[in-house]
Amino acid sequence: MDDYKERLRRLAVHDDALLETIVVEQRSGKRKSVIDEKTKALVRVAATVAVDASLSSFQHAVVHALAAGATRDEVVASLEAVTPVTGAARVVQCAPKVALALGYDVESALERADD
Numbered sequence: 001m002d003d004y005k006e007r008l009r010r011l012a013v014h015d016d017a018l019l020e021t022i023v024v025e026q027r028s029g030k031r032k033s034v035i036d037e038k039t040k041a042l043v044r045v046a047a048t049v050a051v052d053a054s055l056s057s058f059q060h061a062v063v064h065a066l067a068a069g070a071t072r073d074e075v076v077a078s079l080e081a082v083t084p085v086t087g088a089a090r091v092v093q094c095a096p097k098v099a100l101a102l103g104y105d106v107e108s109a110l111e112r113a114d115d
Contacts, residue, residue: 041065042078049082049094062101072102
């Protein structure tokens with residue numbers, strides 16, 4: 001059976017051993033992923049939007065993405081890429097968190113623009 005099929009089957013039945021292995025391997029870096037570190041990090045940024053994570057989670061995800069070689073533009077593009085899935089309201093709600101994680105206080109900038 002193809003590896004992806006086996007992994008999907010095990011995920012679908014909530015295979016605790018596989019889930020634990022995934023967590024351990026991700027933390028240790030032991031498993032060679034089929035996607036590169038930058039892509040993985042950008043997917044995680046997108047996932048923080050999908051779950052409306054806390055600011056600290058956004059900061060962690062963005063720092064990791066930048067360390068993996070992503071540009072600020074690519075981080076913002078990952079936010080834009082999930083818009084059709086998460087909806088505009090979620091993205092608008094999360095944009096200031098992404099901005100702060102990138103070192104840009106968009107809310108402060110908007111206040112200055114209103115003056």
